[in-house]
Amino acid sequence: MSNETPAESRKARAARRAGEFPPPPEPLPTPVIDSHTHLDITLNEGGTDGPDSVEAAIALARQVGVDRLVQVGVDVDSSRWGVEVARKHPAVVATVALHPNDAPRLPDLDAALREIEALAAEPRVRGIGETGLDTFRTGEEGRAAQEASFRAHIGFAKRYGKPLVIHDREAHTDVLRVLDDEGAPDTVVLHCFSGDAEFARECVRRGYVLSFAGTVTFGSAGALREAAVVTPPDQLLVETDAPYLTPTPYRGRPNASYLIPLTVRALAEVKNVDLAELCAAISATGDRVFGPW
Template identity: 55%
Template sequence: MSKGHQQGRSDGPPPAPQPLPIAVVDNHTHLDIARDGHPAPDVEVALSQAAAVGVDRVVQIGCDLSGARFTVEQVAQHPRMLGGVAIHPNEAAKLAATGELAAAWDEIEQLAAHPRIRVIGETGLDYFRTGPEGVQAQHDSFRWHIDLAKRTGKALQIHDRDAHDDVLRILAEEGAPESTVMHCFSGDINLARTCVEKGYHLSFSGTVTFKNARALRDALAIVPLDRLLVETDAPYLTPAPYRGAVNSSYLVPITVRAMAEVLAIDVPTLCASLSANSERVYGSWTV
């Protein structure tokens, strides 16, 4: 979840892009979140719109208690959806301040037991929105989520905002889960190389299409195909030229085509890799 990354908005939803030739997964979306005065999306409509352009599966992420409860309810109803649950790092700092963090962890662990919850996340560190007084709570919560991912055998999705060094340090100290995903990757080429060397997956969002994102595109260019994922982080981070509009999974093809251009490969090859990587990380949507 990346509130604050985008500026401005446009009138009306963006048009549907050209469908992808091979279906892919939106690796990270928030169907429980309303934005900019708009209502939260109708889940069935959002999933159908996405499937119509070749985004036939999604990973719904609930990163507070209400979102996690919503996620468990929805994955039980929609075969195109798997889910993730966690306490977002900014939420962890707030809950710690009121003495409620441990109880929240207990509920997240219970919700994570659902067989269609395949992700612990998004968890991690955010030094942009939480000040020094919340850092320790974020560190404690990140460590707890890493342990939960390892105990449950689920993938870990990491939120990393202005905290690259500490994210890598804590992962090294705790030992990363077998499947670790850098959600909405925001680092440079050096961070990308480090993550690849450690065996992490890097998930790219609409930010890769932004004009000022040259360093991010340089980072993407060195990531092997078998370590790539794509996401929206909807309703945020809408790809250009629709930056500022409400994002949705049906806009993933814009990001995929931009990624293919950076990687200098054809779109079907990239789509096949993105789909296979998602199934490897999260398992089958049909089970």
């Protein structure tokens, strides 16, 4: 029985539910990796009835077949925090970076980049990102700083032999241009892949890894599902980007690593492949990209 009053509007009901984490889905037959999550933001801003500590987030994810997490840095503080979490928890590895939308706002970009470079040498840091380009939120006035930051991160990835984790929002052509200019690292991961099948084919041809988030389950994401179809299993990862991009049927509510099975099952259906086989491929790709946990 609903406890909503008749006078309560749909908007009010949606706002009230937005802070509630969804229930755990059916476990996966084979464990997989969450290749991109923000545990710090999830714990601080997520909502109710969900994980309330790093330990709880790891345990809840493990119960549904998500046994490894990549904690992603977006600034100096979150990158430092991620390194500390990865040192304490064997299920977690970290990436470090300045988010492309933050780079133009920093009072001293060079100093921040030096701190990220120092963190990049840490053994539990297994990637450089999320870095990249975003022409959706950053206007022309910030593009030069954003691109300079991206180029610096590419250098860190090559210098330390670690994968580059790219944030690409409405900047496909420019992302490829900068990678070509600088020379791409051995391993490139396009986080929350947002391109169509044509762009996916180009990235696959270059050997890049495409990481799909809950957006692939959205009703309006037909082009993204077509991109997933043309992505080989050994170049495919899955992620939450938690606490954002919660898969359907819980879109709009907080996300966390334990909801990965919803996205994996959607991908298996879209690609018309066996679920257990897809899980095994995702797991193997995660180990190849980020190394042994």
